[in-house]
Structure formats: structure tokens, C-alpha cells
Amino acid sequence: MLVTVLIATLSFASTPDFAGEVSLAFRAEPPKRRYEVSAPIRSAVAKGLPKISGPDDNSLPLVVLDAGHGGHDPGAISPHGGVREKDVTLAIARSIRSELLKTGRVRVALTREGDQFLILQDRYGAARRMKADLFISIHADSAENPGANGGTVYTLSEVASDREAQRLASRENKSDIINGVNLGGADASVSSILIDLTQRETMNVSAQFAKLLLREATPNMRIRTNSHRFASFIVLKAPDTPSVLFETGYLSNEDDVRFLASEAGRQKVARSVASAVQVHFARRLAAR
Numbered sequence: 001m002l003v004t005v006l007i008a009t010l011s012f013a014s015t016p017d018f019a020g021e022v023s024l025a026f027r028a029e030p031p032k033r034r035y036e037v038s039a040p041i042r043s044a045v046a047k048g049l050p051k052i053s054g055p056d057d058n059s060l061p062l063v064v065l066d067a068g069h070g071g072h073d074p075g076a077i078s079p080h081g082g083v084r085e086k087d088v089t090l091a092i093a094r095s096i097r098s099e100l101l102k103t104g105r106v107r108v109a110l111t112r113e114g115d116q117f118l119i120l121q122d123r124y125g126a127a128r129r130m131k132a133d134l135f136i137s138i139h140a141d142s143a144e145n146p147g148a149n150g151g152t153v154y155t156l157s158e159v160a161s162d163r164e165a166q167r168l169a170s171r172e173n174k175s176d177i178i179n180g181v182n183l184g185g186a187d188a189s190v191s192s193i194l195i196d197l198t199q200r201e202t203m204n205v206s207a208q209f210a211k212l213l214l215r216e217a218t219p220n221m222r223i224r225t226n227s228h229r230f231a232s233f234i235v236l237k238a239p240d241t242p243s244v245l246f247e248t249g250y251l252s253n254e255d256d257v258r259f260l261a262s263e264a265g266r267q268k269v270a271r272s273v274a275s276a277v278q279v280h281f282a283r284r285l286a287a288r
């Protein structure tokens with residue numbers, strides 16, 4: 001990935017004060033010249049798009065699973081046994097992939113297969129470039145209150161549904177900031193432009209999937225009351241890819257961490273996501 005920095009736009013137009021002294025050659029304004037400097041930044045996605053698993057059939061929907069955090073960014077760390085969010089999210093993403101592949105009806109890609117760092121824009125950027133039909137970012141929350149527990153599904157909104165959602169979004173969005181340098185680089189105005197361009201349809205489809213995911217997850221795992229929330233997560237900002245962020249539980253809660261760190265628990269999460277994905281695409285196919 002190349003970041004292009006516009007250094008300067010030079011204009012040699014003469015000012016009225018000097019007009020009399022300027023030679024004729026300078027009376028006419030020379031063409032504006034732009035100087036550009038390109039600096040490479042480390043990007044896993046730039047090396048190539050993630051591998052797609054499943055049937056070799058481009059007509060099947062593509063689901064991109066995004067294991068949150070990775071590399072130098074561990075995400076939340078549990079006070080119960082030091083379980084790291086980046087490991088939990090990758091294990092869950094892998095379980096979801098296996099469950100989805102069993103259906104034979106979707107193709108699946110993971111934004112990261114190992115313990116590597118990705119900037120947030122590369123996560124949804126990969127999904128966009130692959131023309132994904134659904135993007136699911138997997139996370140696990142943490143809170144000061146050890147009693148806080150259960151899963152929550154977030155979809156994109158400029159306006160957070162509540163203060164907790166806003167705090168969580170700003171924490172998750174910090175993944176791009178290392179030593180004060182913002183690796184993502186999208187400033188507030190770019191973000192709002194993206195939001196403006198977001199098709200209503202994409203947001204509707206995301207919200208429909210969020211509801212479906214909660215419905216399918218409720219019998220399998222702990223889900224919070226008021227479990228569909230809205231906030232401005234950078235990772236959900238692809239304007240044309242329906243996207244949700246699934247906080248699968250709290251690493252600060254002893255029961256949640258035991259559940260998420262266990263194979264059986266992860267399978268329950270995975271089955272919930274897989275059945276929601278199946279119903280989602282069946283409905284969309286029927287609606288055509």
C-alpha cells in the first residue's frame with residue numbers, strides 16, 4: 001500500500017506589487033506543478049489478498065471474517081489467566097470458518113491467519129477488494145465491572161447508541177495508533193465522507209444481519225440485553241460491504257472467558273454465526 005502525500009502546489013503568478021518589474025515571461029501563469037512523495041507503509045494486505053476457502057464457485061457469497069487485533073496489539077487481556085483477545089478472536093474466526101465451510105454454500109476468507117498486525121483500513125479494505133458479501137469482525141470486550149458479561153453486536157453509526165458503545169469504539173479504533181502515530185490515517189473529514197457515501201442499503205443489510213445473529217446466538221451463548229448497538233467503528237466503514245462487529249463476550253468476566261477460551265464455547269459461537277449467515281443469504285436469494 002502506498003500513501004501519497006501531497007507536498008506542495010506551487011504557483012508562480014506574479015503579485016500586482018511586482019507586476020511592473022516582472023519580465024513578460026512571468027506575466028503568464030506557468031502551469032501548476034504538483035510534487036508528490038510516496039512512502040510505503042507496512043501492510044500485510046498489500047502483499048496480496050487473503051486466501052479464499054470453500055467451493056471454487058464465484059457465484060457463491062463470500063464471507064470475510066476479521067479476527068480483531070494481532071501482532072503487537074493484543075487487544076484486551078483477561079485478568080483470569082491472561083487470555084489475550086487477539087488469540088481468542090483468531091480461534092473463534094477459525095471455528096466460524098470450519099462451520100461455514102461445512103455448509104458448502106459460502107466461500108470464506110480470514111483477514112489474518114496468524115498473529116500479525118493489520119491496520120483497520122486494511123481489514124475492511126481487503127473485504128472490499130474481494131467484493132465480500134458480508135464482513136464480520138470478531139472481538140471480545142473487557143470492563144471494570146467483573147459482572148459485565150455476554151455478547152453484543154455492533155453496526156456502524158456516526159452517532160453512538162450510548163456512552164459505553166462510544167467508549168468501546170474509541171478503544172477499538174485505537175488499534176491503529178502506535179507511539180502516537182496514526183497508521184490508519186483517515187481523518188475525521190474522510191470518515192464523514194465515507195459515512196455520507198454509505199448506501200442506506202448497506203446499513204440496512206448490516207442491521208438485518210445483526211438481528212439475525214443475535215436471534216441465532218441467544219440459545220447458544222450469553223447475550224446482553226439491548227444487544228444490538230451502534231457506534232463509529234473504523235473497521236465497519238466500508239460503504240458497500242454489509243458489516244458487523246461481534247463482541248463475543250467479556251474477557252474480564254470469569255464465566256465468559258472460560259466459555260470463549262474453550263473449544264466447546266467457540267463452537268457454540270461458530271454455530272450461531274454460521275446459521276445466521278445461512279439464513280441471511282437464503283433470505284437475500286429469496287428476495288431477488
Ligand SMILES: [Zn+2]
Nearest residue numbers: 068075139140
Ligand atoms: Zn477488540
